[in-house]
Amino acid sequence: MSANRIYIYKRYERFWHWSQALLIIVMMITGFEIHGSYTLMGFKDAVDVHTFAAWTLLVIWAFTIFWQFTTGEWRQYIPSMKNVSAMVLYYTVGIFKEMPHPFRKTTVQKHNPLQRLAYLALLAFISPLIWGSGLLYLFYGNWAQLGIDKMFSLEGVALVHTAGAFMITAFFFIHVYLTTTGHTIFAHIKAMITGWEEVDEDHAPAATEQGRRAPGKA
Amino acid sequence: MDKRTFGWRRWIGGALILAASMMAGAASDPAAGGLPVAAAGGKAASTADHSKFKELQGPFKTGPEVTKACLACHNEAGHQVMKSVHWTWEAISPTTGKKLGKQHAANNFCGSILSNEPRCTSCHAGYDWKDKNYDFTNQNNVDCLACHDTTATYKKIATDAGHPLYEPREMPKGSGKIVQPPDLTKIAQAVGKPGRQNCGACHFNGGGGDAVKHGDLDTSLIKPPKDVDVHMSPEGANLSCADCHTFNAHQPSGSRYAATAKDTKGLDMKHEDHNRATCESCHDLRPHKNERLNNHANRVACQTCHIPEFARGGIATKTLWDWSTGGKRGPDGKPLFIKDDHGHLIYSAEKGDFKYGENVRPAYKWYNGVVHQISITDKIDDSRILELNRVEGSAGDPNARIWPFKVMVGKQPYDPVNKTLVVNHVYGNDDTAFWGNFDYEKSIKAGMDYAGLPYSGKFDFIETRMNWFITHMVAPKEDALKCSDCHTRSEDGRLAAITDIYMPGRDRNGWVDLLGGLAIIGAIGAGSIHGIARILTRRKGH
Secondary structure (H helix, E strand, O other): OOEEEEEOOOHHHHHHHHHHHHHHHHHHHHHHHHOOOOOOOOHHHHHHHHHHHHHHHHHHHHHHHHHHHHHOHHHHHOOOOOOHHHHHHHHHOHHHHOOOOOOOOOOOOOOOHHHHHHHHHHHHHHHHHHHHHHHHHHOHHHHHHHOOOOOOOHHHHHHHHHHHHHHHHHHHHHHHHHHHHOOOOOHHHHHHHHOEEEEEOOOOOOOOOHHHOOOOOO | OOHHHHOHHHHHHHHHHHHHHHHHOOOOOHHHHOOOOOOHHHOOOOOOOHHHOHHHOOOOOOHHHHHHHHHHHOOOHHHHHHHOHHHHOOEEOOOOOOEEOOOOEOOOOOOOOOOOHHHHHHHOOEOOOOOOOOOOOOHHHEOOHHHHOOOOOOOEOOOOOOOEOOOOEEOOOOOOOEEOOOOHHHHHHOOOOOOHHHHHHHHOOOOOOOOOOOOOOOHHHHOOOOOOOOOOOOOOOOOOHHHHOOEEOOEEOOOHHHOOOOOOOOOHHHHOOOOOOOHHHHHOOOOOOOHHHHHHOOOEOHHHHHOOOEOOOOOOEEEEEEHHHOOOEOOOOOEOEEEOOOOOEEEEOOOEEEEEEOOEOOEEEEEOOOEEEOEOOOOOOOOOOEEOEEEOOOOOOOOOEEEEEEEEEEEEEEEOOOOEEOOOOOOOOOOOOHHHHOOHHHHHHHHHHHHOOOOOOOOEEEEEEEEEEOOOOOOOHHHOOOHHHHOOOOOOOOOOOOOOOOOOOOOOOHHHHHHHHHHHHHHHHHHHHHHHHHHHOOOOOO
């Protein structure tokens, strides 16, 4: 079985992914402490760390949005219902029979159709929910100045933010589990670290020209 | 410091100082907080030496004689004092329009001045208020020395209607201890600005003894360590009472009857009404470096976080006073007095049961500056605990902030037929005064007759509460409340009783938590089951 490698996650993308992962984990831990679920570092430190992590991630997002549009990578998130059923069938049946993965990653299509849908839901629904409510929460003291104190209640904003937190935490666990569904348990994680995905030639459909290109020339 | 001269150098200098103090782990310089520098301790030099005035050569035999001499030069002072609450013991509430002050407001400590004048008026800023026919227009009865004595030898004695001793007297009676009268001439020649001893003589001893009434005012404030009061401590700002309770023409600022629950003006210097009796007068509206804390000040009074406990100076304050048990006699037939292990009177035949507290955690309530004060003539609802001075405010009230209070628990006599509180005649050398005869039937009847108020002849006891907002004994900032003292799910949280706000860390929505929790459990569960299924269905040799 000959393995071919394609360079699928570029350096900035990997930096973005892992820094975002770290910050989200930090915000989950501190966020649920602020929520009162447990006591770990104390309310004040939890708020400070949570706030700092949020601002840091916003800065990273600012760069990432720029990156997505200058590289055209944003197209990776355009949803398509095509082959979604094949993915569902794979995760519910095929994976247990060790049938081949119905999707081949390429540099122009690195997310399978189900992933595209999931990430789009994350970007278009959960993220705005969390960021919107989070920023309102953060600037609660300035609502009157901003003239929005009659439009929102702290309770409403807090509940939306908490609901978003539960959603992203559920997403987090599913996301981490699904990283183990590559051709080896750590294949996906390895690819996200090194950027190189090993493609199984036996099962691979004709790899695209781009997929064979060496790093740096992509 | 002039900003124009220093400019950027100040910034760099400030940064260096900050860095140095951080490295040294030193507490930051209080001046760096930007506080306007007050004349600490009010020790500005006087332009007159009173000992050289021929008017003050005396000798003076009585207080009013001294006053006459003072007023010969200070010809407006008497009229000014006679307009002040220190003299009238009467205040019109600026918010409710109701007549308040010691003459009218009911309390759950000693009771009413009426029929007890010579005892109560030992704290009047005047002389000779012996009965209800007192002449409030005689300026010669203004007591200048109570506030302006600087020798700490002038004392109004407890029972003489505001007079000091004029002849040697055995005090207490039968003790054999002869107390000498103060030297009024010497005192008159040494008058000066009021210090904390002057104010404290009455305000530290309100309710009949040291620390009894307020909880945040007692004799520990004469020379407090910094952890008791940062403002009054010699190691702290070393301010005297009048540095904040500024006087304008003898009118004090910062009255309980006209409180500023939320100062929206900030620094005093800008608006110059010379009322410095709010934190904001000196600290301005956004004193914290942390903006999130500044935002709290919109709904939380400074005192709430910065006075974590009251009665911190080692002197216990009275927290409960139950008049209903008064009058018990011991096996020897004598009036009963019981002291606890700390020497505190916990039962007095004259006054009933007492409880005390030190380092007491305040109760927290919304307060917008409006107090609904019961006066002695008001109809009361005796079906529940009577709040003598309900403070107004709620989360929906933009003028209200959360304030700390000492809540005094009381049980006191009232008329269950007419539904009013009653005047209890406690003090006097007669056959009706409670402190001597121990008979409520007689003492209440005498008190009500004296006051000229309707009395059914029946009395009972009603449980009462009184709110005393806490504003002194500000602790060092390190001792301020921590976020988690309020932002906690613990039932012991400081603001557990404030339920009309959503507080992060304490409040949540059950449905959001339930559904969210299920989503997380579902995600972990689905992954685990899927993973186990993958392991179980794995083909051998693969």
